Amino acid sequence: MRKPIxxxxxxxxxxxxxGKHFINEIDGLVPNEADIDTVICAPFVHLPVLVDLVKEKxxxxxxxxxxxxxQGAFTGEVSPTMLKDxxxxxxxxxHSERRQYFNDTDQTVNKKTKAAHQYGLVPIVCVGENxxxxxxxxxxxxxxxQVTLAFDxxxxxxxxxTVIAYEPVxxxxxxxxxxxxxxxxxxxxxxxxxxxxxxxEVADKVRIQYGGSVKPENIKEYMGQSDIDGALVGGAxxxxxxxxxxxEGHKG
Numbered sequence: 001m002r003k004p005i006x007x008x009x010x011x012x013x014x015x016x017x018x019g020k021h022f023i024n025e026i027d028g029l030v031p032n033e034a035d036i037d038t039v040i041c042a043p044f045v046h047l048p049v050l051v052d053l054v055k056e057k058x059x060x061x062x063x064x065x066x067x068x069x070x071q072g073a074f075t076g077e078v079s080p081t082m083l084k085d086x087x088x089x090x091x092x093x094x095h096s097e098r099r100q101y102f103n104d105t106d107q108t109v110n111k112k113t114k115a116a117h118q119y120g121l122v123p124i125v126c127v128g129e130n131x132x133x134x135x136x137x138x139x140x141x142x143x144x145x146q147v148t149l150a151f152d153x154x155x156x157x158x159x160x161x162t163v164i165a166y167e168p169v170x171x172x173x174x175x176x177x178x179x180x181x182x183x184x185x186x187x188x189x190x191x192x193x194x195x196x197x198x199x200x201e202v203a204d205k206v207r208i209q210y211g212g213s214v215k216p217e218n219i220k221e222y223m224g225q226s227d228i229d230g231a232l233v234g235g236a237x238x239x240x241x242x243x244x245x246x247x248e249g250h251k252g
Contacts, residue, residue, distance in 0.1 A: 159198045208230075
């Protein structure tokens with residue numbers, strides 16, 4: 001039985017003070033960590049404060065990106081060692097916005113995924129098709145290539161500990177969302193891709209989230225599906241009350 005995982009992606013939102021207020025707002029109300037993994041992925045400036053605030057609480061902190069090198073002349077970048085030193089547990093890699101605006105490729109996502117495992121971070125690897133690809137019936141081809149390349153060179157153990165987030169690009173921040181059944185069909189296919197690479201035992205362990213306009217109103221539909229293990233949530237994770245509703249909806 002795979003443990004559900006709900007991760008909030010704050011993107012480029014909130015001041016540090018607003019981040020503190022959010023943690024205070026949900027304090028004592030987050031479900032037991034034995035039932036669900038709760039993750040908040042925040043901008044770099046938030047991370048030291050958030051890590052400190054959630055100590056002894058059933059909440060983990062994640063970054064939204066990182067470089068794959070340990071150190072070097074990469075102005076503006078943050079390394080996996082820096083994140084680990086802060087006490088960060090997760091890192092989002094290959095989000096469609098990083099691919100679209102900041103030149104992330106399948107190759108750099110692969111390097112970052114390997115680096116995350118090397119330094120003890122759990123990668124949340126994002127995959128998904130854009131509208132043209134969806135309308136051209138290319139969804140499966142796109143996610144197969146993204147998953148296969150992201151997982152290339154990982155050990156079976158590393159693969160099993162990687163989280164995949166299926167986020168159809170056309171559904172991110174648009175208010176549109178893939179139906180629960182359609183999302184589950186793609187996610188079931190993604191699991192089969194992992195199985196082809198690493199075997200069914202690994203594929204059965206890999207947790208796969210859905211992301212794309214997930215809200216308290218529809219979270220139960222997604223979580224009720226056979227292969228959807230959680231959600232990577234943008235806008236609905238910015239307010240304490242809606243985030244808590246998402247966590248409560250993990251039971252499907």
